[in-house]
Amino acid sequence: MKIQNPVLPGFNSDPSIIRVNDTYYIATSTFEWFPGVRIHASKDMVHWNLVAHPLNTVKLLDMRGNVASGGIWAPDLSYADGKFWLVYTDAKICDGPFKDVVNYLTTAEEITGPWSDPIRLNGVGFDASLFHDDDGKKYLIQQTWDHREYKHPFDVLTLTEYDPIAEKMLPETRKPIYGGTAVGLTEGPHLYKINGYYYIFAAQGGTVYTHEEVVARSKTLEVGSFETQPGEVFLTNFDTPYNYIQKQGHGALVETPSGEWYYASLCGRPWHHDTEAINDPRGWCTLGRETAIQKVEWDEAGWPHIVGGHGGTTEVDAPKDAILTEAPENHNQFNEFDENELDINFNTLRVPFDEKMGNINDEVPGHLRLYGQGSLENFFELSLVARRWQAFNFDAETKVKFEPKTYRAMAGLTNYYNNNHYSWVHVTWNEKNGAVIDVAEHNQTNYTTYLKDDAIKIPEGTEYVWFRTKVRTKTYTYEYSFDGENFVEIPVVLDAAILSDDYVNLTMGGFFTGGFVGLAAVDMDGYREPADFDYFKYEELPDTNEKGHSGPGLK
Incomplete structure (x- = not known):
């Protein structure tokens, strides 16, 4: 071996x-x-x-x-x-x-x-x-x-x-x-x-x-x-x-x-x-x-x-006396939230997952409920459940029910490094269209909302929205769907380097973690608006980089 x-x-x-x-x-x-x-x-x-x-x-x-x-x-x-x-x-x-x-x-x-x-x-x-x-x-x-x-x-x-x-x-x-x-x-x-x-x-x-x-x-x-x-x-x-x-x-x-x-x-x-x-x-x-x-x-x-x-x-x-160990071939993850505790691959920030943050398979059977708390930059009250990036190329997907009544309430799928380096696709609200889908990114000290007043209107009567992110080594994108079958790519291509140790090290002394992908809910008004996630899927893809490059793929 x-x-x-x-x-x-x-x-x-x-x-x-x-x-x-x-x-x-x-x-x-x-x-x-x-x-x-x-x-x-x-x-x-x-x-x-x-x-x-x-x-x-x-x-x-x-x-x-x-x-x-x-x-x-x-x-x-x-x-x-x-x-x-x-x-x-x-x-x-x-x-x-x-x-x-x-x-x-x-x-x-x-x-x-x-x-x-x-x-x-x-x-x-x-x-x-x-x-x-x-x-x-x-x-x-x-x-x-x-x-x-x-x-x-x-x-x-x-x-x-x-x-x-x-x-x-x-x-x-x-x-x-x-x-x-x-x-x-x-x-x-x-x-x-x-x-x-x-x-x-x-x-x-x-x-x-x-x-x-x-x-x-x-x-x-x-x-x-x-x-x-x-x-x-x-x-x-x-x-x-x-x-x-x-x-x-x-x-x-x-x-x-x-x-x-x-x-x-x-x-x-x-x-x-x-x-x-x-x-x-x-x-x-x-x-x-x-x-x-x-x-x-x-x-x-x-x-x-x-x-x-x-x-x-x-x-x-491998060691000459090695004993063959059974282990998964990849790090794929699929959770339907029909258990009452988080998958071992999930993590939260700073504090354990508890009733203040949300619950699993409790108020809404087969769902992870997250109560909106502080922003994704909050060190004290944050509703975020995420797992590590463990491949350069992967898809992650979820299905969420969320009914915001203000632009200060948001819930969706995030790619996250730390409080100054993250992005997410989320359901929120604006004055023009009511419930909408938008993409935002925090890069160093700048927070950018990409779709702004052209955020994607969620049709009346829509109960769930599906989100997907496609990470492809150097860049990544977000997609949405209203039926779980037909996904539409949002025309925002993000630089994955912003979620790297090396990029964070340009402006911060703490650059020791790595990329995460996960689920988040925010309610800046403090009314704990709930977001119900039906499932989470993380699926690694084959490495497509050419050999001979210093990046992924060189063996």
């Missing part, structure tokens, strides 16, 4: 990989999307299944009011003492000199939970991970943020002992353990003990095209004792612009039962507009930062190397 990268397509970043007996688990970041942390499982590293969202209660994760790309940064999953340990960061601030973060710890005997009440660890810095030493001691290693304007904000990696009996940190043990190299921006550390050496694997260069992973080691945990791996860097795509996958770096190491080694890291797959060169800009990653796996071999001196070179490869040999 071959591992085909990325193994977790779509927004699945900052992977923390472990093995427990014959099963591998990967925990990934979720940022402001709820529930927090996604955990996938596999026995062959080729086929993966989404099995858990550990942070599924407000007690474990309260992100109400968090900024875009705040929330869960770089969870760390480990297994020791007969249970799973999950360390996670809740980041409240992304831009500016301060990074207000809180690091928490929760544990569970089973990967599906229940997970214990969170233990508040510290706020020293983000990307904290827990190391279980062979002498029974436990340490937290983490990036340390320096807000002082005359210092570099990425200070050294800090090591602090954790007391599992008292369930608290021992701040008196805190010490700077490793400062990284001249590349800087050292973050995402994981600490391992292998053949008598302590190894630090840490990200550098920022989570963009200069991203890389560096390795250092020491016989002790003393200050100043860690030596950086000589020669070329462990993993980077900075100097491999033609690789299918880019941005590799931040990740974690795992050993198979038979002694093979693999490294899981985040990555991105950029595409280009026809008018752009391949190197500048490097491209647009509308699927966000994904997860890739590379094979690792060790040299005689005890240093790790990526098999195939530090740029990694798209296809990787």
